[in-house]
Amino acid sequence: MKIAIVIYSYTGNTFSIGTKIVRFLQNKNHDAHLIRVNVNDDQPSKTEIQLGEIDSIAPFDKVIFGSPVRAFSLAPAMTKYLQQIESLNGKTVSCFVTKQLPFAWTGGNSALSKMVSLCKEKGAEIDRTGIINWSNKNREQLIEQFIRELAE
Numbered sequence: 001m002k003i004a005i006v007i008y009s010y011t012g013n014t015f016s017i018g019t020k021i022v023r024f025l026q027n028k029n030h031d032a033h034l035i036r037v038n039v040n041d042d043q044p045s046k047t048e049i050q051l052g053e054i055d056s057i058a059p060f061d062k063v064i065f066g067s068p069v070r071a072f073s074l075a076p077a078m079t080k081y082l083q084q085i086e087s088l089n090g091k092t093v094s095c096f097v098t099k100q101l102p103f104a105w106t107g108g109n110s111a112l113s114k115m116v117s118l119c120k121e122k123g124a125e126i127d128r129t130g131i132i133n134w135s136n137k138n139r140e141q142l143i144e145q146f147i148r149e150l151a152e
Ligand SMILES: Cc1cc2nc3c(=O)[nH]c(=O)nc-3n(C[C@H](O)[C@H](O)[C@H](O)COP(=O)(O)O)c2cc1C
Pocket: 008, 009, 010, 011, 012, 013, 014, 015, 044, 045, 067, 068, 069, 070, 071, 072, 073, 098, 099, 100, 101, 102, 106, 107, 108, 134
């Protein structure tokens, strides 16, 4: 299966999960590709984000999107990216977010539901979703478990 892992990441946490996902899927003989969302002039609190060149995800059967939570919502760069991309019709999509604060209600749930609804608007069929809390002491196990679920 041809799978794109599309990650927006500012400080690298979400991207590090993307690299683990792509390695895991490639070891399972999937044609998996890691794509990083390009942002010009990125600043953590900026909402007027200018995206760089957008790689086409048309050739992929499945897409996994990953983004950090920003200010109790989805990072503006990922919001803009999902608004700008082509149709996701016929694609299976999984979404995950990373965050620092404990409890899903400190931005995880709202970021994830925004991500899911933007993907549905583009015609995606949603598969797995996940929230990775970076401050959780069992973070590495949570990440491994989520990656195994993604591959099922
Ligand atoms: C400007 C800013 C706002 C943030 N807002 C939240 C938030 O509302 N809730 C939360 O749990 N974490 C928040 N975080 C923490 C990030 O979501 C977390 O560190 C994430 O893993 C960073 O991912 P990245 O390294 O891929 O950019 C915020 C971080 C920044 C820089």
